Amino acid sequence: MISLEDRLSENRRLVENWLKDNLPSPEEFPQKMHEAVRYSCIGAGKYLRSFLVLEACRVLGGKMEKALPVAGAIEMLHTYSLIHDDLPAMDDDDLRRGKPTSHKKFGEDMAILAGDALCTFAWQVIADFTEPMICSKVIKIIGRAVGTKGMIGGQVADMHWNRMSIPKPKILRYIHRHKTAALISASLGCGSVCAGADPGITQEMERAGVYLGMEFQIVDDILDETGEEEKMGKKVKKDSSANKLTYPNYYGLDTSKFLAQKYAEKACLSFSSINDRCESLVELTEFILKRSN
């Protein structure tokens, strides 16, 4: 029985190496651009989303090699979203994953383009490394997850919720559902597609992913209130000082913890309904509740 920690670190090793081998080399022109792309994408972050792709594929009996490029692509898309969200015109953050943000390190123009490059390269590696049928299915799933009715919609709402005449609990749920849970859900859906699973199974994986994503983001909000900057690798208590709508600042810490717990339970139920091998995903769900970074 392999422990969750071992699975997570094996995933990190695999995906990091794949990214190192497949992102353009910093020795190729334009060098600074390739340096910027690799700076944000390699050797940092939790690699949670890629883990979900590979793990969903594994528990459904698929081959890891088939899912690896998709896992890499999803990390690229996640990283692009972080680079653009950190820009001065957006959240204006100086620190990410324990180091200066892309625009602080390379300038704003290069950061915009580094994000654009990752949001281009991701689709290309899917086309380059997966069979046409998988490519088509996976792009449909990811496209929706990161588009204006997914991640981008969540970011718009996150920035402009106070100008929208929508009740706070509803818009708060919308933000977390779209900005975070959509891509987490898509990661599980894509792993399922790479394993050649039935559409019903893929749907159940995606549903579990929505719960897992909500749990993950509420815990993230809680850690922003209670966590340490050093462990988190980004500025903390920023949400409460800025004009951000979060679970703790709307519901308070206790209710937020309760809600995260509830989403975790739903995710576990959903995973358990798929098959017995999903216990690693159940374990991950429980692990996220206790995480400190």
Next chain:
Amino acid sequence: MISLEDRLSENRRLVENWLKDNLPSPEEFPQKMHEAVRYSCIGAGKYLRSFLVLEACRVLGGKMEKALPVAGAIEMLHTYSLIHDDLPAMDDDDLRRGKPTSHKKFGEDMAILAGDALCTFAWQVIADFTEPMICSKVIKIIGRAVGTKGMIGGQVADMHWNRMSIPKPKILRYIHRHKTAALISASLGCGSVCAGADPGITQEMERAGVYLGMEFQIVDDILDETGEEEKMGKKVKKDSSANKLTYPNYYGLDTSKFLAQKYAEKACLSFSSINDRCESLVELTEFILKRSN
């Protein structure tokens, strides 16, 4: 015999209607985002790239309906690149296609996200509306054209050429080849793929596209020197005042005109070698030499 003008306006009608029908509605949440996406993408611009997709498909005996979503996707990618290039951190332009740029109209954060949205939606419509085999081939072609070794590479060089130790004629050619000609070439290549043409024909179309793209961009540089702001729909004489490397400011106007002519001749030769139906593309190549906007 249908005239080039009629073909161009029929193309505009078709692609514009397709975009109107397929871009998310401004009545759907997040409304402002969908408004911003449509503002930049519909009802403006030359629709040159989509014309090349549809025309390449037509002259090679393909069905227009198969190529239309790809034509729409390429217009989305072109528009995304314009929105991001116009940002304050990049070229800082206030006027585009005869109206205020996206960040002037919607704010910088929304403009960044509107570009991101178009650079996401493009890949998704290809997956949604083309057969898996076409989807995979087309994404491989477009991915390279708009990535760091294509359009993004061209934009990096355009902004930072004076910090690069590369001879001016070489970097100037690189900029035009990558910032402009890459996507024009890919448009013809994609039209060819949609028609189910042999790889050799697709390659010849792409080669013609490189020449056509170089011609187009040199003429654009010339028009920036000699054209009228009203006709161009953007600020003119900006390149000479800014620190831009262009054909006229490096080679002078006469040599630039001569070089545009040479590229046009090469494009015509290349198109003519494909088949007799390519005369509309030859006509377009000649038309571009004489354009005034």
